Amino acid sequence: MLILDKPYISKFLENTIVEMELPVLKNDAIKEFGLTNDIDYLKDEEFIRKFKENEEFFIYSNSENPINWIANNLSFTDLPEKINIFKDKVEFRKLLKDIYPNFFYKEISFSELEEIDITEIRKPFIIKPSIGFFSMGVYKVNSVDEWGNVVKELKREVKRMKGKYPIEVIDSSKFIIEENIGGEEFAIDVYYNDLGEPVILNIFKHIFSSGEDVSDRVYITSKEIIENYYSLFLDFLSQMGNLVNLCNFPMHVEFRVDKDKQVTPIEVNPMRFAGWCTTDIAYYAYGINVYEYFFKQKEPNWEEILKDKEDKIYSIVVADLPGDIKINNIEGINYEGFVSHFENPLEIRKIDYREHAVFAFLFTETNRDNWQELEEILNSDLKEYIKLKE
Known part of the structure; x- marks a missing residue:
């Protein structure tokens, strides 16, 4: 079953829904995007009833906008609790405290930005919304002297963000300050199957123009990237899955990997793969339809897929x-x-x-x-x- 919402629904996803005859929640976004009538649309009550009655159903969303709907309508499941653990970056750090006992983080409110004494915080550090999306509101602070300008920029960006996304997607009232995670940045699309095992569907490397760049301009994937990092990420995902008991659960996870191959997660985006349907690149690159793989519980044969991708x-x-x-x-x-x-x-x-x-x-x-x-x-x-x- 799917819940679709803004900001973007690709034609590839729409065609997959029709071909697989997947039921979709009939919400306001469906009307705005003008999707085909060939889709089996379900009103709220019918969607909830079918989900209650059939344990084989599980949910994918192309966006995090429906998180509030899930919290209000699917509270009889453990989905709202699991979503919150991952969506709230402070809760996520609490979850991982036994795996990363020395990792520094601190939650502050928007009103505390000008009052906090950052002289005692080891630099560089990262500040970002505790509940956020894309690279919005993310800043790296290298020195005390930079803090004043960062606060000004944060306030400007919060003003621009206001009203563009639901509070469940971006909450600019709460921020997290956390230690800077060194190394190269990666992102993966993964789901946990009905046995609670992680299934990796793609691995992206996020490349930057400089050490100060935090933009989302270019993500790459290749045979080399997948072969070099697959086992590393799978090991961590297995540990994390055991902490939360995840089953039939899709997510997009961001990591940093340092020169010693130490893996540290940056954040988890629950209920979806790469945003704006950019996850579709897995089909263009590797012939993997990630939606089909999730709903049919398929696992990529990476050895076969990568053999001509050198x-x-x-x-x-x-x-x-x-x-x-x-x-x-x-x-x-x-x-x-x-x-x-x-x-x-x-x-x-x-x-x-x-x-x-x-x-x-x-x-x-x-x-x-x-x-x-x-x-x-x-x-x-x-x-x-x-x-x-x-």
Whole structure:
């Protein structure tokens, strides 16, 4: 069963729902997105009744917006409790305290930002909303001198975020300060099957333009990445699953891995895979329909899948607007020029930049010896693709 919501529903997901004849909750988002009538839509009462009656049903959501609906309507299950453990970053750190006993974190309220004494906190540290999404409101603080500017920027960003997402997705009233986690950043799509075993469906490496960059511009996946990190992540996921007794539960998990191959989780996003349906890249890269794998309890045969992928890199490129351009000054986007930068673009998904400050998500395939094309887009401000009003 599915609960669909903003910000985005891909045609790939819609087609999968029709092909698999999956029931979908009939909510306001369905009307806004204008999805096909070939889907089996269920009103609230029918959705709840079917879920109660059939233990074989389990839920996937493309978004975290329905978390409040789940809390209010599925309280007879353990879903709300499990979602909260992962969605609230403070609760998540409490869950892992026995695995990471020396990890520093501290919860503060928005009103305490200007009052807290950060001289006693080891730097660098990260501050972000305790309940958050994407890289919104995430800042790295390297010194006491930077704190004043970070607070100002945080306040501006909180003002911009207000009203764009439900409080269950982004709660700007509470923040967490935690130690900076060193190493390279990764994200994975995984579900726990009916035996409580984690099944990894994709592994992404989040690449950055610099040590200060916290943007979501480029995520890559490849044979090398999956083969090098699969066992590491599977070990941690097995430990975490035992702590919460997870079954039939999808999630998107972010990690850092240091030079000694020590794995530290950054956060868990419950009930979904990679946001904005970017999880679909698993199909373009590896032929894995993650929704089908979850609902049919399928497990990838990675040895077979990866055997012809030696020199290929698959990327998600998030084309976000530069912060110094006012949306009202934009006349249009040169999508053709943007796509032409890449040697083998697989799919371009145009986004309403006036609402989301992102003009596209792009899936692309790059030969390993053409890494430069990813470096260039990673460091670009993308202004060359934005036409401004005269």
